[in-house]
Amino acid sequence: MSRNNLFSNESLDQIFDWQIDEEYKTALREIEKEKIKLQQEIRNFERYKHNVERHRKKLEHDIEKINQERIEFVEAVHVFEEEKKELKRQKDEFEEEKRKFELQKRELERAQREHEDSVKSFNQHKEHQEVFFNNKFRILEEELKSVARQKDKLAKQKAFYEQVSMFDREQRELVQEEQTVMRGEKFFVGVESMKSLKKRYKDLLKIYHPDNLNGDTETIKEINREYNNLSQDFSE
Incomplete structure (x- = not known):
């Protein structure tokens, strides 16, 4: 039996339809795959577009930031130039x-040297003055001692003159009261007894004895001469 006899026309149509269905299904699957792939690519494109837009905005923001930074940099450069000028002015x-300070420093050093010379001269003058004042003080001490000695001497002289004055007053009183003949030439005027003679003699020795401040040898000799003469008169 021939091949054409094995398959009828109806079977061939069925086989052909089946093949077409298979090819259609395969094509549909391929289309679905392509569709899915295309959708995936569309989504990728959308994401890419979104990323591009985001990067564009970021780039615009960065450009704006760069422009702002450029403006700020220009302003900073201007401020820097002003500060540079100010620093130069401050440096000047x-x-x-500094120049004035150096001048003042030299002036102070000169003044310090003058002060040191002045202090040195003052110390030398002070030493001379101390020596002078020490010598003067020593002289004053000697003078004070001399004045003290003179004061003591004057005090003794005063006491002596007071005794002499008292003695003269007693003599005047005795002369006024005495009605008899007075004995003695000078120191024993008014003496009228041996007792008063001895008393007067002791008083005169206290005043004129050579060991006393105002003692005198010649005076005491005269007193002794008169005393001896009057002693003989009162003994007779």
């Missing part, structure tokens, strides 16, 4: 102050 002022 500092140099001027």
Whole structure:
């Protein structure tokens, strides 16, 4: 039997339809795959588009930031130039102050040297003055001692003159009261008895004895001469 006889026309149509269905299904599957792939690519594209938009905005923001930073940099450069000028001015002022300070330092050093010389001269003058005042003080001490001695001497002289004055007053009183003949030439005027003679003699020795401040040898000899003469008169 021939091949054409084995398959009828109906069977061939069925086989052909089956093949077409299979090819259609395969094509549909391929289309679905392509569709899925296309959808995936669309989603990827959307994500890429979103990323591009985000990067674009970020880039615009960065550009704006860069422009702002450029403006700030220009302003900072301007401020830096102003600060540089100010620093230069301050440096010039500092140099001027430094120059003035150096001048003042030299002036102070000169004044210090003059002060040291003045102090040295003052110390030398002070030493001379101390020596002078010590010598003067020593002289004053000697003078004070001399004045003290003179004061003591004057006090003794005063006491002596008071005794002499008292003695003269007693003599005047005795002369006024005495009605008899007075004995003695000078120191024993008014003496009228041996007792009063001895008393007067002791008083005169206290005043004129050579060991006393105002004692005198010649005077005491005269007193002794008169005393001896009057003693003989009263003994007779």
